[in-house]
Amino acid sequence: MKSIGAAVFFVVDKIDILKKVPIFGDLSDSDLRSIVDKMVSHTYKKGQIILMEDSIGEHCFFLTRGKVKITRLSSDGREVILALLASGDFFGEMSLLDGESRSANVVALENTKALTLNMEDFLTALEMYPKVAINLLRELAVRLRKSDEQIASLSLSDAERRIALSLLRIAEEQGIIHQGHVTVNPLPFQQDIANMAGTSRETVSRTYGLLEADGYIDRDGRKLVIMDYDRFLSDFS
Numbered sequence: 302m303k304s305i306g307a308a309v310f311f312v313v314d315k316i317d318i319l320k321k322v323p324i325f326g327d328l329s330d331s332d333l334r335s336i337v338d339k340m341v342s343h344t345y346k347k348g349q350i351i352l353m354e355d356s357i358g359e360h361c362f363f364l365t366r367g368k369v370k371i372t373r374l375s376s377d378g379r380e381v382i383l384a385l386l387a388s389g390d391f392f393g394e395m396s397l398l399d400g401e402s403r404s405a406n407v408v409a410l411e412n413t414k415a416l417t418l419n420m421e422d423f424l425t426a427l428e429m430y431p432k433v434a435i436n437l438l439r440e441l442a443v444r445l446r447k448s449d450e451q452i453a454s455l456s457l458s459d460a461e462r463r464i465a466l467s468l469l470r471i472a473e474e475q476g477i478i479h480q481g482h483v484t485v486n487p488l489p490f491q492q493d494i495a496n497m498a499g500t501s502r503e504t505v506s507r508t509y510g511l512l513e514a515d516g517y518i519d520r521d522g523r524k525l526v527i528m529d530y531d532r533f534l535s536d537f538s
């Protein structure tokens with residue numbers, strides 16, 4: 302009886318987690334349970350490669366704990382960070398939708414847990430629950446817009462502005478807002494910010510100093526506070 306109770310609690314816990322995933326937000330508990338029953342839990346250590354570019358796509362991943370970075374290598378061998386994802390985010394769906402190989406690498410930034418759904422069950426969920434398919438389209442549209450913005454910032458902005466735009470993107474995705482201040486804790490490492498902005502770690506460090514001197518941000522270790530989000534957004538977006 303004890304093991305059965307623990308198993309039931311684990312299923313309920315996973316259902317609560319899936320409610321935070323944008324594409325599943327409109328489903329009932331019974332519908333979520335039917336999806337959870339088909340999922341498998343995985344654990345990844347900090348620095349572990351979860352997916353490799355050009356590998357065959359067989360599963361979609363739903364983060365339940367930790368953070369990952371989505372990366373590709375540039376023509377000169379530099380790492381370019383396309384996105385940073387945390388609990389409640391998902392990845393790996395593109396290969397399941399178009400049948401092509403993985404388009405990027407995924408690496409755990411810290412000890413991370415995820416639930417996976419194989420291709421057949423993922424596509425079945427889209428067919429059975431139209432709300433999931435619609436929410437997925439919305440999420441893909443949001444990601445496409447962010448990619449367009451990132452491409453534009455990389456091609457049109459100077460390095461300092463690109464770094465500021467990267468901080469804005471991280472603040473939007475991971476920050477906690479309170480009375481106009483936005484706190485990001487922990488902030489990604491400077492090299493990761495550099496890889497997002499297409500610049501060097503030294504330039505990131507210098508830009509932090511400039512932003513602090515101008516009163517845009519305040520830092521304490523890996524905690525960063527955007528002091529006036531509206532001002533920051535107005536001046537750099």
